[in-house]
Amino acid sequence: MAIVVHKYGGSSVGNADRIRTVARRVVASKEAGNQVVVVVSAMGDTTDDLTNLAFEISPVPPARELDMLLSAGERISIALLSMAIIDFGHDAISFTGSQAGIVTDTSHGKARIVEVRARRIIESLEAGKIVIVAGFQGVSTDYEITTLGRGASDTTAVALAAALSADVCDIYTDVDGVFTADPRLVPGARKLHAVSYEEMLEMAATGARVLALRSVEYARNYGVVIHVRSSFNEGEGTFVVEEDERMEKALISGVTHDTSEAMIRIRRVPDRPGVAARIFGEIATENVNVDMIVQNVSEDGHTDLSFTIPKDDLSRAEKIIEKMAREVGAEGFSADSDIAKVSLVGAGMKSHPGVAAGMFQVLAEAGINIEMISTSSIRISVVVRAAEVESAVKVVHERFDIPNEAAKREEHSE
């Protein structure tokens, strides 16, 4: 009998009707002969509502108590989903993160899973039950309730799939799968049949919102097959799997974009060892996530240092950057929120050196100026003006003929 893990997000369980719809799908999977474990998020906006309540009480809610508060959300959705399944005549049991054996470290609000003790889940599956598990939460090695951070129900699902050696981890979403570009921007974008962990990591990191980054890391580390698919239809979605030789033949898997970041430029930083470490060390202590970093070769002992950070953190970061720019003797700094990042991701890039040049060329032909460039072995990211993001995604997508590339890959992987 196959073990499958399903994961449903907050909007999929947003009210009683939707919970019944999810229950029907879960029951169908069970009736098809599977042992089924279901991970659910809190209903609709519950987590946001509880967070707002906390901030009504305290400007800085303590992290431990915030975790206690937020973990109530999934407790509600798991109990209701379990009731709906039982009402359909199947046996089900709900478990909190703690009961499901999701053991984490002690970092409240962003805890990492250190171990999954799945004994109770396994016993319940063997007793013929459908098991419902609260996503997003666990219990720490200090016996405290922890949460794993936004989007972390994906991670719960993948961790359980790993611990149970599940055949597949089905992540149900409101889209049909992983696309070669955002279909709202590029009507010609098409669904990928399969994508490697490395590519999915790069795509998640550069703006594809379909999977939480950490869940992909976890899946890669444990070899969990993720199936990203629609909760509205029965069609196949996108499989996230180990890269294999057939995939290599595909050059590009997608174009992603991200408009949530701002660009900082510190001008004429003295080019001495340790200066960058000091600046970014200081920013890190404020918990600001720095994304792209670009530093040019210096002229006359000075260099410009550019990087991107989340727009939400900009006002906090500016204070530190102003101080650091002064301390290291830079000329000054500027911040620019009006930018977008466009990335081209593909495992095949590794053996095709012309990809970057092709991307730059097509952007130049479209009159789009590139303000920053950063690359990995399977990704090229550029920063452009925010107003030009749509046309940038379009021309890059077209230049690499991604629909056909994706089709080629699909043939190979079947």
Next chain:
Amino acid sequence: MAIVVHKYGGSSVGNADRIRTVARRVVASKEAGNQVVVVVSAMGDTTDDLTNLAFEISPVPPARELDMLLSAGERISIALLSMAIIDFGHDAISFTGSQAGIVTDTSHGKARIVEVRARRIIESLEAGKIVIVAGFQGVSTDYEITTLGRGASDTTAVALAAALSADVCDIYTDVDGVFTADPRLVPGARKLHAVSYEEMLEMAATGARVLALRSVEYARNYGVVIHVRSSFNEGEGTFVVEEDERMEKALISGVTHDTSEAMIRIRRVPDRPGVAARIFGEIATENVNVDMIVQNVSEDGHTDLSFTIPKDDLSRAEKIIEKMAREVGAEGFSADSDIAKVSLVGAGMKSHPGVAAGMFQVLAEAGINIEMISTSSIRISVVVRAAEVESAVKVVHERFDIPNEAAKREEHSE
């Protein structure tokens, strides 16, 4: 240093402002030099709202899943109260029923506490923290989440007070204490300074809604001093304590009334051994709580059997009673929802045989017909027409001069 347990109900923590008000009172108790443990219920109507959600999903929500669902409510209130206290500059920590060591039996929805493992609470108190505990919930000996039934946050508070050998268990309510009668019915009713466990049990069982019956039983069994007091002012309320010789001098502690019951009369039941056992056994299997039972001496081998049950259970009970009346060969039965129960409670009654007669006399003088009578050693209950409940309570209260009796008791117990 004294250990005190506070308990606040759902309306006391109904919104952010009220939670801050509770936090201020808790902090004041801590600053007065106490070690403070606080038990809270779910905010406002949370438990009702969650229950309604469950019934939207399933006509018969499974008890285990219902407990999982409902236990989310206190998780929210404990976290928020803890945040508010920390925001006031004191150290606090919230615990679920399970974390607080409230171990129960496995009866979901009405679990009984079998043990309190207060290690984490004691450690936190010793570390100088204010401890906030979720009322109404525990963890069963099977490691399942349980709830203890409506009003059971009182029981949680008393159980913790017993386990911690607390000096007092302060139950904060929206009234000033326990009154000699409902002040809305009897303007001359006055607050009792102290009342014995036995009297409080009789009062709780006959309509005084100020304390849950089981919490008083628990307090009696473990000798916990309960202080019922107002959450709106600082005044002293009513102490529920062990009966002592000074109390004996007080004749009557109060008049209670209850309009939530219906009266059933089974006519001409054959007077054979085992008939009553059969009838009430059958009713019990339907989980209907029978309160007063009256059976007269039989004439010509038949007797009338009368009893009261909650109005809410009437339609369910009628089906069984109809069947049982037929089976035992009774003439028939009637049900009457238009009744009220009026009770006179007082430990002093034991040594004053004239109390019952006095009560019947004053009711007769007021032209109030008595339809049923039932007594214990410290209580007399009568059933009257619902329309006459107010005047019945008034004349009985006046006849026994309860304000003065209560004043006498107060002098003695100081």
